[in-house]
Amino acid sequence: MRAELNPYSPGSGLTPPYLVGRENEIEMFDLIVARSRRRLHSRGIVLHGLRGVGKTVLLNRFREQAERADWFIIELEGRSSELGNEAVRQKLGRSLLLASRKLQRTKHATTAVRHALRTVKSFSLSLGVASIDIGLEALPGRADSGQIEIDFEEVVEDLAPALMETSTAFALFIDEMQDIDPELIIALLAAQHRAGQKGWPFYIFGAGLPSLPSVLSEARSYAERLFNYREIGALDPAAAFEALTVPATRQGASFESGAAEDIVHAANGYPYFLQTYGQASWEIASERTISREDAAAAVIDGNASLDMGFFPARWDRATPAERQYLRAMSIDGDRGTRTADVAVRLETRATSLSPARQSLIDKGIIYMPERGRVSFTVPNMAAFIQRQYEIDIE
Ligand SMILES: Nc1ncnc2c1ncn2[C@@H]1O[C@H](COP(=O)(O)OP(=O)(O)OP(=O)(O)O)[C@@H](O)[C@H]1O
Ligand SMILES: [Mg+2]
Missing domain, CATH: 1.10.8 (Helicase, Ruva Protein; domain 3)
Structure with missing residues (x-):
């Protein structure tokens, strides 16, 4: 044809021609918007699941709904490297300023909001972002301690209540959230926690791999109660x-x-x-x-x-030692493997395989569904790996 x-x-994050099977999550998001309009707080949403199931698409859908409600929106994407941590902070600072500029052109730019945007300006400066002018001076002594946990919370404390006066809200949309570094995660969780207690309209909507819920709980034990966790699957x-x-x-x-x-x-x-x-x-x-x-x-x-395309995008990033590890896992198909079995198959001790395993986790190719077990983050990856080799390892 x-x-x-x-x-x-x-393709990654490409809106499908027809989005089905996610009605519950979309309704859940609509409810948060509707409640927020009535100044009622709700928990944010964390989407987690394997590669290619539609987490990014759904997160984008949420964002569009938030845009329609005139929310103050920031988008971030986690990166799994040291350099990435700095890039994410720069992005946060820049996005805050760009959203501030946009907000100032709307009917929501009340005196209280404009005052709060000065705190945003301070915060962005403390992240080293000075290149975007919002026509407002930084507020001395606010969000400028240099400690991101304190500073970000002050941003939320000033901005979210000001936005509430005109029935809008402040939302952070974070994709690949498992790759946000612990320091920033802790700052974000602390702000979300405080906002919940105070009823401020500040919400985090995250998406990431199956490991994301445990990454968040490890950062702060109260993370379990902060969000509605939704597993997105086939x-x-x-x-x-x-x-x-x-x-x-x-x-x-x-x-x-x-x-x-x-x-x-x-x-x-x-x-x-x-x-x-x-x-x-x-x-x-x-x-x-x-x-x-x-x-x-x-x-x-x-x-x-x-x-x-889809499979080599991950496979090609693995080193020869990591490929050995993946190949040993692939014998069990997609259901996951005990780390002890990987060691037996590779005829070595489990401890000597820890670096390869950790690196594969950092690259987002595998995850640990529970202690002592590893699984592929990519559906059908096991069969792909088996196709890469004519002869079986056993
Ligand atoms: N509900 C759906 N119905 C049909 N197709 C969908 C649906 N959701 C997503 N898709 C399609 O699936 C593909 C993957 O979507 P997306 O990139 O959002 O997945 P993901 O879970 O974010 O993957 P990754 O973990 O690799 O980032 C895209 O081609 C998208 O068009
Ligand atoms: Mg995605």
């Missing part, structure tokens, strides 16, 4: 069917009976795979009806493109 009409969107068969068929129908095409079911089955409900196979089936089909043969060919073509 015509390539320019292909509705599918495999779509159930009915939602996956809709995610696949509705975009085609809208473009005047359809799936032959059984064809969409075959793709849903092959994708196991994983959004990224659905988009990949959907795209391939559109490319392959010569008629406006996608046949079962087209669907079967699309799964083969789709797998080939996943093997060239």
Whole structure:
């Protein structure tokens, strides 16, 4: 079919042609906005799950809803390196100033808000961001101690109540949140904690890998109570069917009976795979009806493109020693492996494998679902690794 009409969107954070299966989370977010308008506080939301399930897409959706409600919005993305920590702080400082500028052009820029923006200015200066002018002077003695935990809390303390007067709110949207460094995480959690106690409209909405809830609890034990934690996973068969068929129908095409079911089955409900196979089936089909043969060919073509992009995006970042580790894990498929078994398979002691394991965790390729166990963060990664080697390790 015509390539320019292909509705599918495999790719990181790309809004799908039809967003299904996330109604509960979207409603939950709407409720926070509605309550906030009535000056009632709610917990923020933390989305966690494997790679490619649609966490970023959902977080973006939340952000759009917040934009419609005229909220003061900051977006951050965690980075897993030392250099990244500094970059994230710069981004925080710059985003605060840019959002401040925008806010000043709206009806929400009351005297109290303008006063609070001076605290924002102080804070940004203390993060070393001086290049953005907001037409207001920094407020001496406010948010300028140089200790991010104290300073950020003062920003929230000044800005959120001022925003409440005009029924808006302050929200931080943080993707790849597991990669935010502990110092900043603690500062953010402390501010969220205080805002909850005081009823200030300040909310954090985070998304990240399955390890994110434990990363937050380790930073502050009260983190468990600060958020609504939502595991984002594969779509159930009915939602996956809709995610696949509705975009085609809208473009005047359809799936032959059984064809969409075959793709849903092959994708196991994983959004990224659905988009990949959907795209391939559109490319392959010569008629406006996608046949079962087209669907079967699309799964083969789709797998080939996943093997060239989605999986290598992680695999290529692993060192030879780390690949050995991943390969030893892959024997167990996607269900996870005991770290002790990895050591046995590699004929070494578990302690000598700790650096490789930690590095793979830092790179976001694996995570520890519980003590002594490791799992892939990428669905179907095990099968991909097995395909990389002709002969089995055992
Ligand atoms: N509810 C959905 N229905 C259909 N497709 C979806 C849905 N959510 C996301 N997708 C598609 O899935 C793919 C992955 O989405 P996204 O990048 O948001 O995943 P992610 O969980 O953030 O992954 P990562 O952990 O790698 O950042 C995109 O191609 C997107 O269009
Ligand atoms: Mg993402």
